[in-house]
Amino acid sequence: MKHWALMGVATLALASCTTVADQPSDMMMKAPVEAMILEAARSGTQGYDIVEGLTTEIGQRLAGTEAEARARDWTVAKFKEIGLQNVRVEPFTISGWERGVETASIVSPFPQEMLLTALGGSVATPAGGVTAEIAYFPTFEDLESAPMDSLDGKIVFISGRMDKAPNGAGYGPANRKRRSGASESAKRGAAAVVIRSVGTDSHRFPHTGQMRYADGLPKIPIAALSAPDADQLERILERGQAVTMALNIQPRAVGDRPSGNVIGEIVGTERPEEIVLISGHLDSWDLGTGAIDDGAGIGISAGAAQILIEAGLKPKRTIRVVAYGAEEVGLLGGFAYRDLHKDDLINHVLATESDFGSKPAYEVQLGVTEGAEVIESVADMLGLPMSDQPTNGGPDIGPIAALGVPTMRFQQDGTDYFDLHHTPDDTLDKIDPDDIAENVAAFALMAWLAANADTDFRADDPQAGN
Amino acid sequence: MKHWALMGVATLALASCTTVADQPSDMMMKAPVEAMILEAARSGTQGYDIVEGLTTEIGQRLAGTEAEARARDWTVAKFKEIGLQNVRVEPFTISGWERGVETASIVSPFPQEMLLTALGGSVATPAGGVTAEIAYFPTFEDLESAPMDSLDGKIVFISGRMDKAPNGAGYGPANRKRRSGASESAKRGAAAVVIRSVGTDSHRFPHTGQMRYADGLPKIPIAALSAPDADQLERILERGQAVTMALNIQPRAVGDRPSGNVIGEIVGTERPEEIVLISGHLDSWDLGTGAIDDGAGIGISAGAAQILIEAGLKPKRTIRVVAYGAEEVGLLGGFAYRDLHKDDLINHVLATESDFGSKPAYEVQLGVTEGAEVIESVADMLGLPMSDQPTNGGPDIGPIAALGVPTMRFQQDGTDYFDLHHTPDDTLDKIDPDDIAENVAAFALMAWLAANADTDFRADDPQAGN
Numbered sequence: 045m046k047h048w049a050l051m052g053v054a055t056l057a058l059a060s061c062t063t064v065a066d067q068p069s070d071m072m073m074k075a076p077v078e079a080m081i082l083e084a085a086r087s088g089t090q091g092y093d094i095v096e097g098l099t100t101e102i103g104q105r106l107a108g109t110e111a112e113a114r115a116r117d118w119t120v121a122k123f124k125e126i127g128l129q130n131v132r133v134e135p136f137t138i139s140g141w142e143r144g145v146e147t148a149s150i151v152s153p154f155p156q157e158m159l160l161t162a163l164g165g166s167v168a169t170p171a172g173g174v175t176a177e178i179a180y181f182p183t184f185e186d187l188e189s190a191p192m193d194s195l196d197g198k199i200v201f202i203s204g205r206m207d208k209a210p211n212g213a214g215y216g217p218a219n220r221k222r223r224s225g226a227s228e229s230a231k232r233g234a235a236a237v238v239i240r241s242v243g244t245d246s247h248r249f250p251h252t253g254q255m256r257y258a259d260g261l262p263k264i265p266i267a268a269l270s271a272p273d274a275d276q277l278e279r280i281l282e283r284g285q286a287v288t289m290a291l292n293i294q295p296r297a298v299g300d301r302p303s304g305n306v307i308g309e310i311v312g313t314e315r316p317e318e319i320v321l322i323s324g325h326l327d328s329w330d331l332g333t334g335a336i337d338d339g340a341g342i343g344i345s346a347g348a349a350q351i352l353i354e355a356g357l358k359p360k361r362t363i364r365v366v367a368y369g370a371e372e373v374g375l376l377g378g379f380a381y382r383d384l385h386k387d388d389l390i391n392h393v394l395a396t397e398s399d400f401g402s403k404p405a406y407e408v409q410l411g412v413t414e415g416a417e418v419i420e421s422v423a424d425m426l427g428l429p430m431s432d433q434p435t436n437g438g439p440d441i442g443p444i445a446a447l448g449v450p451t452m453r454f455q456q457d458g459t460d461y462f463d464l465h466h467t468p469d470d471t472l473d474k475i476d477p478d479d480i481a482e483n484v485a486a487f488a489l490m491a492w493l494a495a496n497a498d499t500d501f502r503a504d505d506p507q508a509g510n
Numbered sequence: 511m512k513h514w515a516l517m518g519v520a521t522l523a524l525a526s527c528t529t530v531a532d533q534p535s536d537m538m539m540k541a542p543v544e545a546m547i548l549e550a551a552r553s554g555t556q557g558y559d560i561v562e563g564l565t566t567e568i569g570q571r572l573a574g575t576e577a578e579a580r581a582r583d584w585t586v587a588k589f590k591e592i593g594l595q596n597v598r599v600e601p602f603t604i605s606g607w608e609r610g611v612e613t614a615s616i617v618s619p620f621p622q623e624m625l626l627t628a629l630g631g632s633v634a635t636p637a638g639g640v641t642a643e644i645a646y647f648p649t650f651e652d653l654e655s656a657p658m659d660s661l662d663g664k665i666v667f668i669s670g671r672m673d674k675a676p677n678g679a680g681y682g683p684a685n686r687k688r689r690s691g692a693s694e695s696a697k698r699g700a701a702a703v704v705i706r707s708v709g710t711d712s713h714r715f716p717h718t719g720q721m722r723y724a725d726g727l728p729k730i731p732i733a734a735l736s737a738p739d740a741d742q743l744e745r746i747l748e749r750g751q752a753v754t755m756a757l758n759i760q761p762r763a764v765g766d767r768p769s770g771n772v773i774g775e776i777v778g779t780e781r782p783e784e785i786v787l788i789s790g791h792l793d794s795w796d797l798g799t800g801a802i803d804d805g806a807g808i809g810i811s812a813g814a815a816q817i818l819i820e821a822g823l824k825p826k827r828t829i830r831v832v833a834y835g836a837e838e839v840g841l842l843g844g845f846a847y848r849d850l851h852k853d854d855l856i857n858h859v860l861a862t863e864s865d866f867g868s869k870p871a872y873e874v875q876l877g878v879t880e881g882a883e884v885i886e887s888v889a890d891m892l893g894l895p896m897s898d899q900p901t902n903g904g905p906d907i908g909p910i911a912a913l914g915v916p917t918m919r920f921q922q923d924g925t926d927y928f929d930l931h932h933t934p935d936d937t938l939d940k941i942d943p944d945d946i947a948e949n950v951a952a953f954a955l956m957a958w959l960a961a962n963a964d965t966d967f968r969a970d971d972p973q974a975g976n
Contacts, residue, residue, distance in 0.1 A: 096745070099742075100620065100742060100745045100746060100749075101620045101746075101749075102620065102622070103620065103621075103622030103623070103742075104622065104623070111621075111622075154566065154567045154568065154569065155569075155577075155580075156568070156569030156570065156577075156799075157569070157570070159934060246939045246940075247713060247715075247935050248715070248798070248933075248934045248935045248937060249713075249714070271939070272935070272937040272938070272939050275937075275938070275939055276565075276566060276569075276799070276937070276938070279562070279566045279938075280566060280567075283566075283567075332714070333622075333742070467714075468625060468714045469713050469714045469738070471714060471738040471741075471742070472738070472741070472742070472745075473712045473737070473738050473741055474712075
């Protein structure tokens with residue numbers, strides 16, 4: 045941090061009319077290899093081409109479905125095509141869930157249809173749906189303070205808006221209603237729940253996402269209204285009359301289904317057993333084609349490896365690319381990786397994931413106890429400041445980070461990420477190829493320097509590393 | 511025209527750092543009544559409140575449906591509430607059409623679902639749908655030049671992008687495929703048609719809209735893909751393999767249904783038989799709540815009348831507000847009005863409609879042979895230039911304009927109108943209340959001055975007037 049604060053001041057003094065962030069990469073003499081990596085990535089389309097292929101040739105790839113299985117096959121073929129070694133699938137089994145019919149309407153006082161979608165993991169309404177009066181809670185916290193048994197047979201509507209922020213800080217608070225809205229309502233006697241979508245747009249796309257049932261409580265159906273539909277329902281409620289909704293969602297649990305993580309490597313020349321892991325997740329929700337969530341992460345991590353392979357660069361440590369399966373439904377690929385590799389985590393030198401869309405990073409976060417200077421030098425070359433926020437490396441890295449694997453993260457600009465997140469509108473047209481290229485540059489440079497660093501990122505006792 | 515060109519030059523010379531359009535209203539001494547009208551409208555929410563009420567309490571109001579009937583009742587009550595006189599419905603009958611199930615998927619080579627919607631008036635596919643190879647035409651013109659009998663049993667895909675323009679100039683050319691794509695394909699043997707939506711957005715909303723069948727040709731189903739789905743289908747086709755689509759749309763003709771125009775008036779004090787007509791259309795497509803198309807027009811025209819009533823102003827001529835029914839399905843309210851009032855059109859002094867969204871006007875168009883100076887003075891006071899484009903006053907005014915009724919039009923800025931037009935996303939949140947207020951100001955001022963003008967807008971022989 046100190047290093048960077050000083051550098052920022054010096055840069056400002058030199059050039060007050062340009063941005064600080066632009067300066068370091070321009071002013072710094074880069075080693076020829078590093079400069080070549082950046083140039084190749086920024087002028088190339090390796091990452092974008094991978095996202096384009098995955099989203100076009102597979103489309104949606106919900107965890108556990110036949111589409112996710114095709115996506116694994118596609119990724120195995122792609123990893124081999126770009127020259128990765130040891131390409132394989134590490135399979136695991138999940139409990140499948142599939143969407144069904146989903147309709148909703150206001151029955152009275154102002155009859156009209158509403159657009160919504162079931163949350164992942166939700167049970168169905170009774171066949172034909174449930175019709176009941178709406179019990180309105182402006183926020184999840186309002187629901188939490190409602191008396192027990194006060195919602196008997198009602199359809200709970202939880203509103204609450206999510207704030208935009210580059211780091212997505214609004215997501216956690218807004219997401220409480222999605223995660224826990226069903227059980228908090230069920231314990232008060234409700235029949236079903238609709239929430240205002242967890243998102244930052246004002247388009248008529250509901251945002252899905254995984255929900256959870258608490259143990260020991262009735263399981264009731266839960267769905268998300270698009271933001272304009274939630275606005276509409278609030279305006280209807282403001283008229284002061286009792287509002288009756290008819291809700292019919294028919295998702296279903298489909299039993300055990302296959303999923304898996306796809307892995308490919310550039311095997312290290314000197315310390316092949318030591319792993320620098322770069323990743324994204326392969327599954328998507330079923331509504332869109334998963335371009336920003338997380339086709340982008342697959343393109344960025346595999347595209348970075350492709351840059352190094354095409355340049356003929358041979359890292360000392362092994363660079364491992366992982367395309368995790370079943371992230372959306374509970375980080376299941378991340379947990380499966382942790383369990384399968386538990387005896388080998390000591391050899392994981394550094395790990396990161398891109399799972400925050402396609403926009404370039406605006407800062408770099410550290411989850412290491414040693415070797416920060418290597419990552420700081422990467423940030424320098426990219427013109428990025430270091431963050432004062434720690435990281436666990438990304439959603440699927442979290443499980444191994446918790447066991448001591450060192451991590452870092454390029455904090456991508458997620459200001460608009462939740463406009464599209466988990467909606468039908470998460471499609472390729474939302475991605476700027478230049479953005480992907482810049483992320484590929486960052487991943488390629490980081491992987492290269494981490495794989496070749498003489499210093500390590502692991503604490504002496506890896507169990508205390510993060 | 512000359513008047514305005516000269517004024518623009520003078521204004522530019524005076525103040526080169528501000529916009530021309532801002533100057534006239536600031537520089538001009540307005541009569542107290544006119545200034546009061548503008549101030550009341552710009553500071554008020556009359557128009558917005560009407561759009562808010564209509565879209566919230568009715569929602570979608572497809573022509574011929576029970577929802578459109580409720581919208582008529584709502585409008586009758588609203589017109590009475592704001593103090594209009596002679597409030598009434600002029601009923602007419604239309605051939606009803608309703609949407610049904612609509613699904614599409616790519617069967618091969620890359621199985622995935624696509625989002626589309628049936629075009630208004632389309633017949634259904636056979637029960638269970640049609641599965642066939644795609645025949646791709648980048649533009650409608652490409653289809654027109656395809657050989658006869660060359661599309662036997664295929665699903666035609668017509669792409670082609672619509673250009674953005676403030677006056678919506680891209681709509682006509684882009685709309686040819688929507689209007690005529692089915693029959694042009696049917697005459698070449700096709701089984702069904704999908705088009706890239708006629709729209710300017712890149713969201714996953716298909717745009718519906720009325721289509722037409724040519725006489726003497728088979729009627730085949732036609733639907734519109736959202737822009738991202740059309741992009742996706744183009745990318746899939748670019749892979750060079752035969753592409754098979756499964757298409758199932760089940761809209762149906764439902765026979766005769768009631769529609770109607772809702773009318774209210776401020777009866778003139780001196781020439782009550784002479785009519786200044788301001789209007790919008792009450793029906794919407796069934797996908798959204800018809801906020802910009804055309805709840806806005808209802809709010810703007812009725813809100814303008816409300817401003818005059820609340821100010822206690824008594825026009826010499828009658829100001830008639832018309833909320834046309836069944837516009838979307840073929841200007842049926844406009845034609846019904848023409849037929850019912852055919853013996854009275856001679857008394858229509860001036861007519862206009864707002865049916866281009868909620869954004870303020872950027873110029874004023876003339877469809878009169880006399881009295882242009884009155885409309886030019888309105889433009890002056892609003893700070894708007896005159897257009898060199900003629901007008902027929904708006905879609906529902908077209909039928910009476912063709913018989914000689916003088917017209918004018920505030921050309922609203924429609925640059926983004928076709929982002930939302932005919933989609934589920936046409937909802938109230940897209941409207942800025944200040945925009946509606948500015949349009950209300952324009953309509954109120956124009957109606958007031960036209961109703962009180964000593965000059966007339968009609969040619970000596972009204973049949974030659976437009």
